[in-house]
Amino acid sequence: MKKKIRSNLYMESRFIKPGLTVECDPQGYLYSQGRYRTKILPEDLPEWYIHGYLYKRYGFISAKGVKHLLYDPNYTFENHLHKYDSLFISYKEKIEPYQSEEMRFKWYKGYDHALGGSLIKEFVEAAAKFSNYNADEILQEIARKRAWYYERNPN
Helix, strand or coil: CCCCCCCCEEECEEEEECCCEEEECCCCCCEECCCEECCCCHHHCCCCEEEEEECCEEEEEECCCCCEEEEECCCCCCCCCCCCCEEEEECCCCCEEECCCCCCCCEEECCCEEECCCHHHHHHHHHHHHCCCCCHHHHHHHHHHHHHHHHHCCC
16 A cells, blocks of 8 residues: 655654653654654655754655755854754745844745755755756855865864
8 A cells, every 4th residue: 555645754753742852653653744643654755755864853854846945054163064054945935035133143934944964965966866956056065065174174
């Protein structure tokens, strides 16, 4: 029987109490959007679901159907390659920067999910493959960030 895969995010666990208390399903079923128990196992997901650490636990995010990506590299901290970088993902609309009078920093609207860390490059490459997304600019910026990092951390 073919499972109905409807969500673009499936997590291996869900939060049950504030303070990062998590619950895993004893049969290994995934949680849609990190909240709702499903009857979907990791092996049921198509190949365009990328596995990694996101939202403080492990899960799967779809690289198919991506409409827009926005990569925000952080060049402040020299001792981490992508730890403080962000990749904003939209399955519906273009992601736009905004800044309100109350905010002292720029943020973005129109995104569905945000990734950080080592999952960024893998997701961008998968979005290029499975969504036919032109990721050339983002991959060039990732390469620039990599060169910048290794220039400061040669070992």
